[in-house]
Structures are given as structure tokens and as C-alpha cells.
Amino acid sequence: xxxxxxxxxxxxxxxxxxxVIEKLMNNSDLGKLLLxxxxxxxxxxHGLNKLQTGYGFVTPLLQKAHLPAxxxxxxxxxxxxAPIMVVLGIFxxxxxxxxxxxxxxxxxxxxxxxxxxxxxxxxxxxxLQALYFFGALAVMFLGxxxxxxxxxxxxxx
Numbered sequence: 001x002x003x004x005x006x007x008x009x010x011x012x013x014x015x016x017x018x019x020v021i022e023k024l025m026n027n028s029d030l031g032k033l034l035l036x037x038x039x040x041x042x043x044x045x046h047g048l049n050k051l052q053t054g055y056g057f058v059t060p061l062l063q064k065a066h067l068p069a070x071x072x073x074x075x076x077x078x079x080x081x082a083p084i085m086v087v088l089g090i091f092x093x094x095x096x097x098x099x100x101x102x103x104x105x106x107x108x109x110x111x112x113x114x115x116x117x118x119x120x121x122x123x124x125x126x127x128l129q130a131l132y133f134f135g136a137l138a139v140m141f142l143g144x145x146x147x148x149x150x151x152x153x154x155x156x157x
Contacts, residue, residue, distance in 0.1 A: 029152070032145030039135040040086030043099055047079030061109040078102020086139060089148020091156045093140050100136035103129055 017025070024030070058072040078098050085095035107115070107129050117125035124130065143157055144150055150157040 029145035029147050032139075032142050032152075033147040035135060035142070036086055036089065036092070036139050036144065036148070039096070039132065039139055040083040040099070043079055043132055043136075044083040044087070047076065047083060050075055050079060058109070065109060074102065074105070078105075086136075089144035089150050089152070089157060092144035092148065092150065093156050096136045096140035100133050100140065103133040103136065107133070
């Protein structure tokens with residue numbers, strides 16, 4: 001139904017929305033775009049910073065966790081390649097998974113001690129990491145939508 005029912009003075013009245021408003025309010029593809037761009041785009045800034053300043057600090061953390069040092073190069077996949085793919089909407093689901101996996105690794109390797117902590121202003125200490133992680137998972141489950149390079153076509157998008 002295009003509109004909503006209102007009971008006024010004992011009578012049912014249907015108030016209609018304009019077709020433009022109706023199209024905007026029921027546009028899951030626009031919602032996917034508005035989730036995809038910040039989840040990928042903002043993560044990309046973290047990756048570009050690591051490209052400029054280096055990500056060598058990850059290697060000792062991996063070795064301390066008894067993992068091979070070459071896994072450190074996964075930072076480039078999780079924080080540069082995958083976010084670009086998420087923003088563009090190309091192989092969106094695997095790219096969003098890579099981004100979420102990278103964030104889970106970052107929390108495990110760097111922020112594990114803050115899992116049950118609050119910041120100085122009362123917020124959850126890992127709220128930014130949680131937003132990236134769950135935002136990437138949401139993109140993975142929702143897909144790219146039609147406002148993407150893939151137009152949302154295919155099982156990977």
C-alpha cells in the first residue's frame with residue numbers, strides 16, 4: 001500500500017505519500033550504498049596511512065602470537081584492496097569478509113586487553129573497531145546493491 005492508515009474521528013483515512021518519497025523510503029539499494037561507502041572508504045584511510053608510515057609493527061605482534069610473519073602483508077588486503085572493492089561494489093561480499101577478518105585480527109593482536117573496557121568519556125573502548133567489524137559483516141550479508149560497479153549482479157556482489 002502506498003501510504004498509511006490513520007483513524008480520525010472514527011473514520012479510516014489513508015494518507016498517501018508522494019511517489020518520490022515512497023521510492024526513497026523503500027530503497028534498500030540506496031541504504032546499501034550509504035553503508036558500503038563509509039565502511040570501505042573510512043577503512044581505506046587506515047590502509048593508506050599504513051602504506052605511508054609502514055606496517056612493520058604488525059610482524060612482531062604476529063610472531064608473539066606464534067603466527068608467520070608473512071601474514072602481516074594481509075594488512076594491505078584488509079585495509080587497502082578490500083575497502084576499494086567494497087566502495088566500488090566489486091566482489092563486495094568477499095571483500096567485506098576480508099575487511100571484517102582484518103578488523104578481528106587487529107582486535108585480537110592489538111586491542112585484546114580492551115575488550116571489556118570503556119574509554120575516558122564512558123564509551124566502549126573498541127567502538128570504532130566494532131563499527132568497522134559489524135559494518136563490514138552487514139555489507140557482506142547485504143551485498144553491493146544496484147548502485148555499484150557490479151550493479152549487484154552475481155553471488156559475490
